[in-house]
Amino acid sequence: MMSKKFLRLTPPRGISEMDDVRWGRTLAHELGHYVFWLGDEYMDWRGNSYYWDYITCDDFACYPERDVYYAAPDSVMKNDWVWSELSTPKDYEEFHKYLNNTYGDWKPYTTDQWGNTTRTNENSDEVDPGIWHSSAWETVYKILTGDNLKIKACIPQKDFNVKGSIPCSMKTLVLENKIYLDFTPTSEFTPKTGPYTGVSYFMEVIWG
Numbered sequence: 001m002m003s004k005k006f007l008r009l010t011p012p013r014g015i016s017e018m019d020d021v022r023w024g025r026t027l028a029h030e031l032g033h034y035v036f037w038l039g040d041e042y043m044d045w046r047g048n049s050y051y052w053d054y055i056t057c058d059d060f061a062c063y064p065e066r067d068v069y070y071a072a073p074d075s076v077m078k079n080d081w082v083w084s085e086l087s088t089p090k091d092y093e094e095f096h097k098y099l100n101n102t103y104g105d106w107k108p109y110t111t112d113q114w115g116n117t118t119r120t121n122e123n124s125d126e127v128d129p130g131i132w133h134s135s136a137w138e139t140v141y142k143i144l145t146g147d148n149l150k151i152k153a154c155i156p157q158k159d160f161n162v163k164g165s166i167p168c169s170m171k172t173l174v175l176e177n178k179i180y181l182d183f184t185p186t187s188e189f190t191p192k193t194g195p196y197t198g199v200s201y202f203m204e205v206i207w208g
């Protein structure tokens with residue numbers, strides 16, 4: 001459960017409460033995790049935050065290198081207080097171009113959400129190719145229409161009734177939904193509004 005009012009300590013800092021658009025976007029972000037198994041997009045697949053961990057120093061000052069944070073796809077999974085949409089394949093084309101130019105290779109620096117670098121477990125740098133290769137939007141599409149879709153998901157280790165944040169561990173899940181969609185989005189498709197993106201929508205989730 002998300003509390004009615006909470007204090008955010010990372011930038012943009014502040015208080016959010018029910019009826020506030022930021023509260024709604026935070027709910028959309030959390031639903032992204034718990035309904036669609038989307039990853040956070042403000043950190044790389046090794047768990048380094050783009051905002052805090054990519055640091056460079058020069059002779060005069062040591063300061064956070066924030067460019068990689070700003071280059072990452074602008075999506076609700078990156079910063080729920082700023083964006084409401086999901087990342088698309090086009091976003092990742094641009095992000096990986098940026099990472100190639102800056103670091104020579106995108107793979108070590110891409111998000112946990114996309115690429116052939118998904119962790120085999122949360123404490124390991126070992127990679128598990130072949131699983132979950134997609135932007136957030138593609139992942140939602142695959143999950144909705146999935147037939148034997150194998151994904152890595154962070155499963156909570158404790159009862160949801162416990163207050164505060166709950167640790168999770170990476171497990172393999174096989175999803176089989178086979179929901180029929182009456183259109184086929186291509187890589188050119190940019191979702192603007194719809195039942196699975198944005199806020200101000202209500203969604204009923206039935207488990208099992």
Ligand SMILES: [Zn+2]
Nearest residue numbers: 029033039040
């Ligand atoms: Zn998150």
